[in-house]
Amino acid sequence: MALELYLDLHSQPCRSVYIFAKLANIPFEFKAVDLSSGENYGEGFGKVSILRKVPVLKDEAFILTESTAILQYLAKKYSTPDHWYPADMQKRARVDEYLSWQHTNIRPHGSKVFWFRGVLPVVTGAPVPKEKMDSAMEDLNTSLKLFEEKFLQDKPFIIGDQISLADLVAIVEVMQPFGTGLDVFEGRPTLKAWMDRVKKEIGVELFDEAHNIIMNVALLPQTFENKGLPDALKMRIMKMFN
């Protein structure tokens, strides 16, 4: 049985896994999970993972969640080129350092801006209160600043001359708020130059294909109107506000 990847390309970690699998020519079956309809809370998906998150990898009987773990697993199993997750101890440590840091910085901050700009107004019918939006933007700006100053500095990629899993995981997160029409690259030439380099390494076609859904997030209102808002989503939104 082929490798199965449970994905929704609205999700940043799904995009990094998708892009990596495609780039490395890893054969897999794309199992679509529709987050906007709450499919991840359904009984079917519950049999795959009770953590109720995507992406999920299913390799025969072996089920694995968490994109960074999945990426590391694929890199090893399919012996992908060294630069993705270098054998060199210090270079690998730099990748690990980024993959760890991003969980509590760029990832939640970029996500929050996406929710506040792209989802909440659709669901609540009103823009998010200015105070909350400003706070979210401040956090995102801080993360992007640290990213440029500490992780990128004057290197072409996070760990040096070549692209790695760190850049892949970074780019999909940066694209999330970008998808709502917020130009995160404006006034950030270092970030923009890095994005162009990463996009080129990945391949424009694959990059654009993976990001097509998020770049068309304006279609979300129609989606919710057609399908209604799942309860789990309502709860999550309430929590975000508080």
Place this chain on the structure above:
Amino acid sequence: MGLEIYLDLFSQPCRSVYIFAKKNNIPFEFKKISLMAGEHYNEDFGKVSAWRKVPAIKDGDFCLCESVAIMMYLVEKYNTPDNWYPADLQKRARVNEYLSWQHSAMRPHGSKMFWLKLMIPKVMGVEVPQEKMDAAIEDLNGSLKLIEENFLQDKPFIAGDQISLADLVAIVEMMQPVGAGLDVFEKRPKLSAWRDRVRDAIGSELFDEAHQGILSAQEMAKTMDGSKLQHFKPKILKTFL
């Protein structure tokens, strides 16, 4: 110059790195950074850790932050026993999976209890509203439940028969709310049994030594001068209130 590890044992990720290094007899210089005294804002420390967090290491010229990355580096450099970070693809993946998941689940939920119960009343001089406390406890319970049902299941340790980095990172996070007076192991026999196994595998002396500070946090809080902790105020206002 040998390996320097910058630590404050009040911090959960510092405890996992400390325990790991000691357990594996890795020679290092313990560079104490007192978070309470705001020492992480010192200029010198800023050269080691650009975002001013502990733990951090300095190995010659090589500086590294993030406990998970640090431990993986130490595993590799000092060739520690396989069980900590198994070479087996699927076992290693299980460890990686937990180390990733915990960042946005067990870690913040356990941390929050410490802040809500101890730090905020001390720094801000107010008790946290019951509603917020209840919500935080609910989140923590959710994480603990997932650890039992998804990560542990009926195995002795997260990756299988032996302790790994995953268990180490999990236990230090669970001890944080315990230090704040919330016994997460009470009425959780499965988790308690796992905790005992982990403590045994680490060695009770080392485990207790590493947790001495956090377990006396409640006592300490009684005598701490809240006015000296005002540097925590911005974080508290932004994150919790």
